[in-house]
Amino acid sequence: xxxxxxxxxxxxxxxxxxxxxxxxxxxxxxxxxxxxxxxxxxxxxxxxxxxxxxxxxxxxxxxxxxxxxxxxxxxxxxxxxxxxxxxxxxxxxxxxxxxxxxxxxxxxxxxxxxxxxxxxxxxxxxxxxxxxxxxxxxxxxxxxxxxxxxxxxxxxxxxxxxxxxxxxxxxxxxxxxxxxxxxxxxxxxxxxxxxxxxxxxxxxxxxxxxxxxxxxxxxxxxxxxxxxxxxxxxxx
Amino acid sequence: xxxxxxxxxxxxxxxxxxxxxxxxxxxxxxxxxxxxxxxxxxxxxxxxxxxxxxxxxxxxxxxxxxxxxxxxxxxxxxxxxxxxxxxxxxxxxxxxxxxxxxxxxxxxxxxxxxxxxxxxxxxxxxxxxxxxxxxxxxxxxxxxxxxxxxxxxxxxxxxxxxxxxxxxxxxxxxxxxxxxxxxxxxxxxxxxxxxxxxxxxxxxxxxxxxxxxxxxxxxxxxxxxxxxxxxxxxxxxxxxxxxxxxxxxxxxxxxxxxxxxxxxxxxxxxxxxxxxxxxxxxxxxxxxxxxxxxxxxxxxxxxxxxxxxxxxxxxxxxxxxxxxxxxxxxxxxxxxxxxxxxxxxxxxxxxxxxxxxxxxxxxxxxxxxxxxxxxxxxxxxxxxxxxxxxxxxxxxxxxxxxxxxxxxxxxxxxxxxxxxxxxxxxxxxxxxxxxxxxxxxxxxxxxxxxxxxxxxxxxxxxxxxx
Numbered sequence: 001x002x003x004x005x006x007x008x009x010x011x012x013x014x015x016x017x018x019x020x021x022x023x024x025x026x027x028x029x030x031x032x033x034x035x036x037x038x039x040x041x042x043x044x045x046x047x048x049x050x051x052x053x054x055x056x057x058x059x060x061x062x063x064x065x066x067x068x069x070x071x072x073x074x075x076x077x078x079x080x081x082x083x084x085x086x087x088x089x090x091x092x093x094x095x096x097x098x099x100x101x102x103x104x105x106x107x108x109x110x111x112x113x114x115x116x117x118x119x120x121x122x123x124x125x126x127x128x129x130x131x132x133x134x135x136x137x138x139x140x141x142x143x144x145x146x147x148x149x150x151x152x153x154x155x156x157x158x159x160x161x162x163x164x165x166x167x168x169x170x171x172x173x174x175x176x177x178x179x180x181x182x183x184x185x186x187x188x189x190x191x192x193x194x195x196x197x198x199x200x201x202x203x204x205x206x207x208x209x210x211x212x213x214x215x216x217x218x219x220x221x222x223x224x225x226x227x228x229x230x231x232x233x234x235x236x
Numbered sequence: 237x238x239x240x241x242x243x244x245x246x247x248x249x250x251x252x253x254x255x256x257x258x259x260x261x262x263x264x265x266x267x268x269x270x271x272x273x274x275x276x277x278x279x280x281x282x283x284x285x286x287x288x289x290x291x292x293x294x295x296x297x298x299x300x301x302x303x304x305x306x307x308x309x310x311x312x313x314x315x316x317x318x319x320x321x322x323x324x325x326x327x328x329x330x331x332x333x334x335x336x337x338x339x340x341x342x343x344x345x346x347x348x349x350x351x352x353x354x355x356x357x358x359x360x361x362x363x364x365x366x367x368x369x370x371x372x373x374x375x376x377x378x379x380x381x382x383x384x385x386x387x388x389x390x391x392x393x394x395x396x397x398x399x400x401x402x403x404x405x406x407x408x409x410x411x412x413x414x415x416x417x418x419x420x421x422x423x424x425x426x427x428x429x430x431x432x433x434x435x436x437x438x439x440x441x442x443x444x445x446x447x448x449x450x451x452x453x454x455x456x457x458x459x460x461x462x463x464x465x466x467x468x469x470x471x472x473x474x475x476x477x478x479x480x481x482x483x484x485x486x487x488x489x490x491x492x493x494x495x496x497x498x499x500x501x502x503x504x505x506x507x508x509x510x511x512x513x514x515x516x517x518x519x520x521x522x523x524x525x526x527x528x529x530x531x532x533x534x535x536x537x538x539x540x541x542x543x544x545x546x547x548x549x550x551x552x553x554x555x556x557x558x559x560x561x562x563x564x565x566x567x568x569x570x571x572x573x574x575x576x577x578x579x580x581x582x583x584x585x586x587x588x589x590x591x592x593x594x595x596x597x598x599x600x601x602x603x604x605x606x607x608x609x610x611x612x613x614x615x616x617x618x619x620x621x622x623x624x625x626x627x628x629x630x631x632x633x634x635x636x637x638x639x640x641x642x643x644x645x646x647x648x649x650x651x652x653x654x655x656x657x658x659x660x661x662x663x664x665x666x667x668x669x670x671x672x673x674x675x676x677x678x679x680x681x682x683x684x685x686x687x688x689x690x691x692x693x694x695x696x697x698x699x700x701x702x
Contacts, residue, residue, distance in 0.1 A: 165565075194593075194600075
């Protein structure tokens with residue numbers, strides 16, 4: 001998985017899992033460990049929060065349905081205690097408002113069960129590596145690719161590229177996430193704002209057009225497809 | 237319709253209201269009657285008093301100015317100083333005055349000696365063998381010791397007023413009360429009957445007969461309106477119930493089939509443990525099926541959510557034209573890749589009240605439907621035009637269209653075109669389109685006489701913000 005190599009050379013990233021279903025926890029722990037995450041799992045939210053008070057983690061995976069406490073309430077308590085660790089909320093609830101409720105309560109991302117492990121890994125990585133500054137920068141640069149958020153000008157190696165508004169948004173998303181995989185669902189959410197999954201290859205279609213414009217005349221292909229997972233933009 | 241029991245009828249509000257109203261009316265009427273009667277009698281008494289006073293005054297004048305003999309002369313009836321008993325009958329009939337003048341020893345000097353009173357103003361009985369009508373009498377004493385008594389029979393009209401009042405009071409009570417009881421009874425029996433039909437319907441429904449409806453009697457009165465309201469509610473219940481039934485049927489097939497498939501592949505996996513290539517294939521197929529299953533579940537949940545109507549609370553005004561424009565931009569490329577053509581004709585700035593995300597999904601579902609079912613190289617179009625108060629959205633293709641037997645059923649759950657039986661998809665896309673349209677207070681129509689499948693939804697426009 002792209003990005004793994006980068007992480008492997010450093011200390012493993014630490015993730016806390018707060019999940020009461022043993023089966024789900026087993027699945028999470030095994031997959032995360034295989035991808036070089038250090039995992040600590042809690043079934044009881046109160047014990048988890050005590051631990052978080054004393055130790056720093058790089059990410060938290062929090063299930064919404066917990067024994068004795070709504071995951072949303074646990075999250076609000078965390079945020080009230082000034083714990084700013086990125087949180088991905090897991091839930092079986094897929095109601096239209098549920099995602100908004102989760103994000104409002106302080107979650108950084110919200111994933112509906114069941115999900116592909118690659119989806120979770122991609123989102124985790126995106127959360128953890130996201131430097132907060134990127135959100136406000138006007139000029140994004142990766143290798144010889146430049147994107148100006150104010151003028152909407154995009155160029156590669158000095159040559160201007162003519163992108164449609166959708167393609168611009170797609171590229172912005174990939175560049176903000178450089179080196180980490182963006183899954184189809186992540187792109188649907190960020191670029192289209194859709195919380196439903198269209199049957200057809202909406203993302204694929206527009207992505208292939210974008211790639212044609214960005215990569216065609218250049219030797220190094222910056223946009224790569226990761227089969228079964230999504231797309232990633234890498235510097236040459 | 238059996239006649240309602242008496243105990244039920246007497247308990248009704250209508251009956252009791254009628255009773256109280258009647259009682260109140262009777263009391264009021266009695267008060268007025270007696271009040272007026274009393275006033276009449278006062279008037280009569282005053283008149284009589286005035287008459288007596290007049291006679292007394294005149295007689296006093298004569299006595300004092302002309303002497304006793306002159307008064308006697310006035311009093312005597314023809315030749316008799318002392319009035320005969322027979323004369324009194326005339327007095328009674330003609331309502332004339334009775335007079336008697338007495339001396340110090342109370343011997344009658346003139347007039348009728350049977351008239352006695354010793355008080356100022358009283359009713360007395362005459363000392364007369366045959367007459368027993370009451371007389372109003374008054375006595376004055378002169379300085380000489382003579383006394384003059386003047387009396388008048390209680391006039392006939394005084395008796396008449398009294399007897400009228402008594403008669404009317406009795407009639408009021410005797411006639412009005414039973415009448416009001418009867419009126420109350422019939423009125424409330426009617427009400428109870430109307431209500432009974434409604435509660436009977438509710439009972440039938442409660443026992444499971446969802447098709448029962450409250451009958452209307454066509455008058456459009458409050459009971460009819462209640463019945464209509466109840467019927468509308470029952471219609472909705474029936475629709476929701478039908479949906480639940482449809483889901484059970486859909487579940488039986490469209491959800492259990494992929495589950496059964498996965499189970500089958502798991503069995504095969506166990507058998508093919510030593511064959512990694514086959515194992516891969518089984519796992520791949522199982523993953524695909526599970527994915528389909530999940531999408532169907534999500535779609536069903538979304539459908540349920542929309543049909544339950546809760547989303548209506550979050551409705552807001554948005555620009556349908558720009559939403560349509562965005563969808564077209566999204567899908568143009570996809571259509572090209574699929575060797576079909578998407579064209580659009582969108583009137584700008586058409587605002588509607590609703591849920592933008594759901595309307596996006598509605599348009600996406602219709603476009604994807606066209607993508608899947610339209611012929612190769614089909615011309616698919618999206619039109620958004622203004623028609624008076626409505627914004628009309630039309631999405632359609634130019635062939636091959638939906639076969640007539642399918643037309644009535646395409647919006648039902650889990651219904652799929654024959655050609656698409658093997659493609660991914662769950663037959664819920666159009667159900668969701670229908671549910672979203674209905675949530676927005678409108679409906680999706682499949683237009684007739686078109687070459688292809690053309691769907692139309694018209695929304696109510698709202699005024700654009702300045």
